[in-house]
Amino acid sequence: MKKYLLTAVLCLFLIAACGVTTVSAFAENEAGLTINSEPSGATVTVSGKLVGYTPVFTVIPGDAMANVRVEIPGNTYEVWKGSAYVPSGQNVSMNVTVYKKSEGAKDVGLVSVSGTEGAQVFLDNSYYGTIADGSFTIDNVKLGLHSVEVKAEGYNEYATLIEVRPKNFATANVAADLVPVSSGADVPTTAGTPLSTTVPPAPTKSPVCVVLPVIALMGAWAVLRR
Known part of the structure; x- marks a missing residue:
């Protein structure tokens, strides 16, 4: 009787362990954000909530603006x-x-989008204008991480993430040469992502979910052999 009880307990343990550890790090309407800083050890507040000290990971609403301090x-x-x-x-x-403070960094940035003539430029899902004479510039953009989309009728959409820095130090450049839909070429959705912004896959499973079942099964097998 004890063997059957032990087996049942182990099975429940395995289900609970794997069920918890395979849950996605965030829901479909959320996004994960890791904030690094130079210098490190800075206090980070996101949308008015203290989330820790750099480097720090936090979950934010997806497709929405999160204020970072x-x-x-x-x-x-x-x-x-x-x-x-x-x-x-x-x-x-x-x-x-x-x-x-002595460096005099601006608190806003500059975004320059070049590419297909007449294409529409969207920043954080808001329309800003069209590319004319090869480029379109957006001034006074908040520092941080932003989404840029470039669209034109008859062309595949271009989308990327950019990191905006003080405009007296750097300009966030986006090159969006759109590909005609009829060409059958792949849509360039992340080619413009700057090197400063890494996009690793979202964590979905912890290694402990692999180790615990093995240990538990070995223990159950040893008990049942007695």
């Missing part, structure tokens, strides 16, 4: 204020540079 203790550095717009289901890393 990064602050180095003391009075030497400027407070970094920006935002993060991440498509639902993605798990993204954002690298923040916190500048010293």
Whole structure:
């Protein structure tokens, strides 16, 4: 009787262990965001909530703007204020540079989109204008992570994530040469993602889910042999 009871308990344990560890890190309408900073160890607040110290991971609403505040203790550095717009289901890393007050960094950035003439430019799902004379510029953009989409009738859509930095230090450049729909070529959806923004796959399963079943099954087999 004890053997059957032990077997039942082990089975329930296996189901519970794997059921918990295979749950996705976030829901379909959420996104994962890892924030790194230079210098590290900065206090991070997302949408008014303290989430920890860099490097730090947090879950944010997908396809929505999350306000981010990064602050180095003391009075030497400027407070970094920006935002993060991440498509639902993605798990993204954002690298923040916190500048010293003496460096005079701007608190907004500049986005330059080049590509197909007449194509429409969207920033964080909002329409801003069309490409003319080869490019379109968006000024006074919040620092941080943003989604850029470029669309034109008869062409495949182009979409990418960009990281906007102070405009007196860098310009966020996007090259979007759209591919005609009839060409049958692959749609360039992530080719423009800058090197500073990594997009690893969302974690879905913990290694413990693999180890625990093996240990439990070995234990059950040993008990049943007695």
